[in-house]
Amino acid sequence: MNLINWRFDLEYMVDSFSLRIDVDVDCKVLAVFGPSGAGKSTLMELICGLKKPRQGLIKIGEKVFFDSEKKINIPARERHIGWVPQDASLFPHLSVRDNICYGANRGTAGPFIDHVIDVLNLGHTVNRFPPSLSGGEKQRVALARALASSPGILLLDEPLGSLDIPLRYKIFPYLLKVKDTFQIPVLYVSHDPNEVMTIADFVFTLVHGKLVNQGNPAELLAGLRGLSLDGKDTPINTFKVERKELRPEEGIEKVATEGGLVLSIPLNPIRADISGFVTVGAHDIILARAVPGDISAPNILRGTIRHFDYLGVYSYIRVITESMDEIVVRTTKAYAGELKLTEGEQVYLIVGAEHCHWLTTLPPKDPFV
Amino acid sequence: MNYMEILDIVIRTFQVAITGVLVIAGPGIFLGYLLARWNFRGKSLVETLVALPMVLPPVAVGLLLLFLFSRNRPFGDFLTEKLGWQIVYTWVAAAIAAAVVSFPLLVRACQQAFSDVPQRLEQVAESLGSGRVRRFFTVSFPLARQGVIYGLLLAFCRALGEFGATTMIAGNIPGKTQTLALGIYSSVINNRDREAFVLMIISVVIAFAAMYFSEGYVKKAVKK
Known part of the structure; x- marks a missing residue:
């Protein structure tokens, strides 16, 4: 996979919260790191097109998703971004297979979907419904659903955030496998320095909606090892x-x-x-x-x-x-x-x-x- | 009143209630969805207007409808003269009255049902390339379906018992516009207590069955 340029220069305000970011970096897996309430998920929604920045530029690779100067704002459904929210957000009334196929191209995606199901080891779940799945299975189905839509970019919003620690150890290898198998640029959001250090090749840190630093994950996060920023999890x-x-x-x-x-x-x-x-x-x-x-x-x-x-x-x-x-x-x-x-x-x-x-x-x- | 006349009243009551609910089903579901999902200027005004038939005296609602559909008024005149539709004092007028008074119940139930669908799921569908119409039919509506059906049943129950607005716009014409509620009223004022009692028992059975079914449906849905 070649390096891809991530360019975010944007400003977003709602009520008392504001987000200002200026990032221009070439990497394959970019991580956004920061405590709860830093604006990580808001940034994801801005990139997905679910929220609109007040002004600025969102450009990933050659694709301009938003440019306030040129009045470009590509609708979310046309951005081809594979978004995996923290809580998986599976469609509870659809089977696992129907969930995975939801965003897929009906005509051509059959063998590719089977490949995705195989890579994520979901073969035994395809006829089940989301309420009957374990937390780890739900996350893998959400990942499969995003991949099956053949996205240009994968946005993983704290994909392990809702899982307990033993389950994180089980699911994390799948993320690494997806990264290596599908060769899709990934934007990875997390408040866990261990995950970021392992998966990303560039990281920027957000605190209270502001970019506080950016750089190599191992160098940037070495001082934070062992520290869970929001206190919800065991460090x-x-x-x-x-x-x-x-x-x-x-x-x-x-x-x-x-x-x-x-x-x-x-x-x-x-x-x-x-x-x-x-x-x-x-x-x-x-x-x-x-x-x-x-x-x-x-x-x-x-x-x-x-x-x-x-x-x-x-x-x-x-x-x-x-x-x-x-x-x-x-x-x-x-x-x-x-x-x-x-x-x-x-x-x-x-x-x-x-x-x-x-x-x-x-x-x-x-x-x- | 013989059995055939009673059967005629029961059939007309169902005809009026079902027609009324069918007429409001589409607009009620759509408006419920809009109110649940969109914040727009004047939303409170729309919500108040929708709720109005629920709080106004039914006869006042009937009077408004009479003004609207009367042949002496422009709209009623247009329907009669141009389209040949005589509405007032027909079973259609009774169905319109039933529809109007049931509408707020349906909209409220649908608004609640769509509000209960996590917006995140619609956003995920959108990120997967789904347009507004597809999102509605594949995500929002299937997940709100139970609440919508409950709203339709509630509206049906309200339409079954409609009296005040119906008398104003449809009158109380035996064999033509008389429903169960109107039949009970006629029997009582004409001292036909036995008839009134029979019609009342039938009303209770129908209303009980409809409510029992809708409440049971909701409980079953909650268990799922």
Whole structure:
């Protein structure tokens, strides 16, 4: 797939919210990153043609969708954009097959639709109706429906946002597979830095409707790893690691960060890469004052408490390890209070190997196997 | 009143109510959709005008219709002289009265039904290349269908019992414009209590069956 030019120079206002963006970038997968309420979904709707900017330009590749100076405003139905909303928005009265075929060209799309269904592993669902589908299946059907309309661009609006974390791990490889198989330029909206770092080759960050920075995802979002911006989800700690040692007899492998933090994680025999990202949920880490003895978790990391954040019933404790890696731990407020933890205090983090996961960069043939 | 006359009243009541509902079905559904989906200047005025027959005394509605369709007025004169349609004091007039008083109920029910359809689904359909008409028939209407049918049944029930406006524009002519409601009234003022009672029982059975069916339909739809 060739690089495509994304050009947004627009201004949109409604009530007290305003969105101003000026982006001009060449890339294949562009990500929009930002917290809830930043204007990410509004931007999607502007690009789709469901909302109209007050003024500006929306141009993707050679196609001008909106140009206030030249008075161009292509109707949404003529933009050929495959839009996947966060909640999937499947037509509940149509079967999965009818949903997928809704925007397809009736005469020529048959074999292509079968291909889409095959790629997204939806063959067993085609005669079912949306209310009977799981969250992950709904997202894949929404993706298939968008793809079946043979779009010029794919807009994925937080496609994993409504799924819980284990399901995200299952569905994300499909997104990567779609990206590689269909060779369609993708605009990917997310508030999860891990997703953005894995799928996109350029990212811009929106906060309160304003563009705050843009650049390479790994560089731009490295400082945000482990942080969930809207506090709705459990933060995920992400480590860029290299594989150091395989121990098949023990069922584990050892990986290390650049700083030297070594983690034992479950052996992944089908994975060929020696480097990548490993994730650990903030809720999967136990925090202790003293070195625990005789426990099954192989990863006991010493660190210093740097900062506390409180959100709802949880406290988020940022710990700097001896390798200078920052790790976010989630506990209940009550627990943090009972231990009377303070900033600057030395603590131990206990991480079970089974809670460490490779962030998949190459989709397996069937992630459900 | 013999059985044939009672049967004649029942058939005419159904004829009037069904015709009235069929006449308003298209405009009522369309207006309900417009009010649910479009914000335009004067929307409140349109909503108020639509609701008016529901809150006005039915005889006042009947009087307005009489003014409109009377041969002494331009529109009525036009219908009679140019098209040869004599409306006033016919069963057609009764159907028009039934249609007018039922219209607000149908529009309100349809407006609610279309409002309950997530607009996001219509937007997705649009992004998939679907035009306005296709969106309506493939997404909006199928999803609002149950609410629309409920509205039609409600309008039918209201049309069955229409009295005030009907007497004004259609009169109460036995064998010609007399419906169940008018028949009960005639029987009572002529001291034919037994007849009135029989017609009242028939009215109750029909109204109960229609409402039972529509409420049951809604419950079934909610369960789905």
